[in-house]
Amino acid sequence: MTTPILEIRNLHARIEDREILKGVNLIIPPGEVHAVMGRNGSGKSTLSYVLAGKEDYEITEGEVLLDGENLLEMDPAERAAAGLFLAFQYPIEIPGVATMTFLKAAMNAQRKARGEAEMSTPDFMRAVKSAGTELNVDTDMLKRPLNVGFSGGEKKRAEVLQMALLQPKMCILDETDSGLDIDALQVVSKGVNPLRAANRSMLVITHYQRLLNHIVPDVVHVFSDGRIVESGDKDLALQLEAKGYADFDGAAA
Amino acid sequence: MHQTMPVRLGPAEETLIAQLESVGASAEADRMTVAGLPTRRVESYHYTDLKTLLKTVPPLAKVANEASAPALRVAGAYQLMIANGVVQAASTAPAGVIVGKAAGGVLTSRDDVLVHLNGALAKESLTLTLESSVDPVIQIDRRIEGEAAHAADAVKIFVADNGSAVILETFSGSDAAHVGNHATYLAVGKNAVVTHITVDLSSKATNHFASNEYSLAEGAKLRTVTIHAGAGLSRSQVFARFTGEGAHGDFTGLNLVEDGQHNDITIDIRHGVAHTTSQEMYKQIARGRSKAVFQGKIVVERDAQKVDAKMMMQGLMLSDEAEILSKPELEIYADDVVCGHGSTCGELDEDSMFYLMSRGIPKAEAETMLVRGFIEEVLDPIEDEALNEALTGIVDGWLQGK
Numbered sequence: 001m002t003t004p005i006l007e008i009r010n011l012h013a014r015i016e017d018r019e020i021l022k023g024v025n026l027i028i029p030p031g032e033v034h035a036v037m038g039r040n041g042s043g044k045s046t047l048s049y050v051l052a053g054k055e056d057y058e059i060t061e062g063e064v065l066l067d068g069e070n071l072l073e074m075d076p077a078e079r080a081a082a083g084l085f086l087a088f089q090y091p092i093e094i095p096g097v098a099t100m101t102f103l104k105a106a107m108n109a110q111r112k113a114r115g116e117a118e119m120s121t122p123d124f125m126r127a128v129k130s131a132g133t134e135l136n137v138d139t140d141m142l143k144r145p146l147n148v149g150f151s152g153g154e155k156k157r158a159e160v161l162q163m164a165l166l167q168p169k170m171c172i173l174d175e176t177d178s179g180l181d182i183d184a185l186q187v188v189s190k191g192v193n194p195l196r197a198a199n200r201s202m203l204v205i206t207h208y209q210r211l212l213n214h215i216v217p218d219v220v221h222v223f224s225d226g227r228i229v230e231s232g233d234k235d236l237a238l239q240l241e242a243k244g245y246a247d248f249d250g251a252a253a
Numbered sequence: 254m255h256q257t258m259p260v261r262l263g264p265a266e267e268t269l270i271a272q273l274e275s276v277g278a279s280a281e282a283d284r285m286t287v288a289g290l291p292t293r294r295v296e297s298y299h300y301t302d303l304k305t306l307l308k309t310v311p312p313l314a315k316v317a318n319e320a321s322a323p324a325l326r327v328a329g330a331y332q333l334m335i336a337n338g339v340v341q342a343a344s345t346a347p348a349g350v351i352v353g354k355a356a357g358g359v360l361t362s363r364d365d366v367l368v369h370l371n372g373a374l375a376k377e378s379l380t381l382t383l384e385s386s387v388d389p390v391i392q393i394d395r396r397i398e399g400e401a402a403h404a405a406d407a408v409k410i411f412v413a414d415n416g417s418a419v420i421l422e423t424f425s426g427s428d429a430a431h432v433g434n435h436a437t438y439l440a441v442g443k444n445a446v447v448t449h450i451t452v453d454l455s456s457k458a459t460n461h462f463a464s465n466e467y468s469l470a471e472g473a474k475l476r477t478v479t480i481h482a483g484a485g486l487s488r489s490q491v492f493a494r495f496t497g498e499g500a501h502g503d504f505t506g507l508n509l510v511e512d513g514q515h516n517d518i519t520i521d522i523r524h525g526v527a528h529t530t531s532q533e534m535y536k537q538i539a540r541g542r543s544k545a546v547f548q549g550k551i552v553v554e555r556d557a558q559k560v561d562a563k564m565m566m567q568g569l570m571l572s573d574e575a576e577i578l579s580k581p582e583l584e585i586y587a588d589d590v591v592c593g594h595g596s597t598c599g600e601l602d603e604d605s606m607f608y609l610m611s612r613g614i615p616k617a618e619a620e621t622m623l624v625r626g627f628i629e630e631v632l633d634p635i636e637d638e639a640l641n642e643a644l645t646g647i648v649d650g651w652l653q654g655k
């Protein structure tokens with residue numbers, strides 16, 4: 001059996017005294033796209049933050065392997081260099097950092113960590129320009145400080161642009177579709193779909209079945225109260241939309 | 254009536270008194286005998302108790318016979334040097350610059366121990382007259398070389414009406430427990446545009462004191478940048494006076510303070526005439542167990558109507574043991590003015606750090622990026638590219654613990 005890109009076993013995490021992840025089990029083989037759907041507050045973003053290495057959480061049990069490597073021992077930068085990418089539900093605005101400077105630093109840091117040579121400025125500019133054109137990201141926008149004054153939709157596109165540039169092996173998209181208009185939804189899926197590859201996997205967190213018409217998942221999981229309670233094929237998303245969560249997690253809507 | 258008790262003098266004060274007497278400054282020696290070094294009870298030294306902080310004073314500096322490498326290289330700059338208080342021979346000056354030498358100190362007398370000491374101990378001053386717009390950056394390399402020494406030096410600069418110049422002063426020298434007492438007087442002529450940058454790059458063992466006095470004539474535009482990135486104990490004083498209408502001053506600085514250090518920037522900005530404006534923007538970054546001090550005083554005199562002055566101090570704590578202190582003071586005697594001050598203090602934003610790191614940028618580099626963003630406002634206005642790069646390099650070096 002090939003090594004899964006992501007393997008989560010019995011993951012428990014808490015913030016202060018409150019347990020939020022209560023035993024997550026998930027295996028994503030290479031090349032697969034998995035969708036996660038679930039109520040507000042069920043812990044989906046928490047899962048994505050814990051995977052990316054945010055400090056606020058205490059992991060009390062379980063393990064996570066990224067392509068066979070122990071993810072939980074790495075700091076966030078090491079996780080990124082190992083191939084993990086999180087498209088944030090709420091990308092952070094950083095006033096003092098120019099977007100281009102940031103993109104270049106990120107690309108070169110990851111190359112360096114992998115023992116590759118730094119990218120030349122012209123190569124970098126070309127890469128950004130072509131990815132920008134693909135995703136309808138105005139390169140003028142990239143002259144601004146990182147995410148500052150970007151509209152909600154622009155921020156999401158900028159996240160996908162970063163993902164396209166960094167070529168991660170495990171992409172986590174946390175509600176990348178929320179706040180996007182219908183056209184932007186297509187643009188974003190146009191950015192994401194070409195990234196689908198035999199050696200790259202994705203975890204797509206969403207509230208809307210609509211996104212899954214564009215980015216068609218191999219597996220759909222229902223997330224409830226800190227764990228996965230149901231998994232199925234893409235039709236599960238349709239059933240969820242029709243029936244609501246109550247049928248799946250037993251809680252009253 | 255209380256009899257004033259004579260203060261108990263410590264070894265630093267004893268040495269200072271002997272040094273003042275040896276140069277014939279008996280009035281200053283008497284003053285030191287009566288008052289001693291300022292303690293926290295002296296308002297303007299409240300956070301920088303020199304009596305406690307300055308334990309010993311080394312012998313008065315002798316002529317330097319060796320020089321360490323320049324503290325900062327700025328491509329294309331015109332270089333001048335003062336070593337151990339002595340003005341060094343200079344190469345041919347660029348167009349519009351007259352370089353000279355004068356006896357004695359340069360500052361207007363005021364009730365301040367560092368000013369008094371400099372006036373008594375500085376034997377000669379480097380004088381610069383800038384007659385027009387000067388193209389190259391003028392760098393004055395002020396250093397203390399050899400064994401631990403107490404050196405006083407002075408610089409007097411006149412910028413003619415309508416002139417313009419960028420003047421950089423760097424302070425450095427050998428790695429010894431020097432006491433440097435530096436003075437600069439800078440008069441900015443009518444409608445002249447001047448940037449004056451002082452950067453302390455001395456060794457950690459050094460005690461660095463600098464007093465900068467400015468006068469701004471009608472329509473003058475001055476930008477000052479005070480950077481501390483060296484001495485273990487430092488205090489830079491900025492005394493500015495607006496003497497002509499329509500003048501504007503941007504007073505800025507970076508106080509970079511690391512483990513074991515105590516660095517102080519104290520400014521006193523006087524709007525003496527109407528229709529003058531100033532903006533004060535100081536940033537302090539402290540790490541390890543250290544103390545950063547900023548005292549900002551703005552005085553608007555009675556007839557100085559329509560003055561607009563805004564002062565801001567922003568502190569960034571890179572450790573829990575660091576202390577960042579800020580004391581703003583507005584003294585306003587005119588009634589039709591707009592004045593304000595603010596200060597903020599915080600740590601690097603955790604969410605920003607996580608975001609940068611989640612893209613693969615290692616912790617130290619992410620910190621550097623955020624700190625660069627934090628200080629951007631101070632360094633951005635420096636347009637000369639080589640100079641801007643050199644200053645950015647100092648900050649980066651400081652962050653990397655060099």
Ligand SMILES: Nc1ncnc2c1ncn2[C@@H]1O[C@H](COP(=O)(O)OP(=O)(O)OP(=O)(O)O)[C@@H](O)[C@H]1O
Pocket residue numbers: 015018020038039040041042043044045046047056089
């Ligand atoms: N810093 C925190 N302190 C305390 N509780 C927190 C913190 N962060 C998240 N939580 C709680 O953890 C739970 C899960 O939050 P999370 O953001 O993971 O939900 P979600 O499934 O992503 O929801 P949504 O669909 O609304 O984005 C929520 O009840 C939230 O209030």
Ligand SMILES: [Mg+2]
Pocket residue numbers: 044045046089174175
């Ligand atoms: Mg969420």
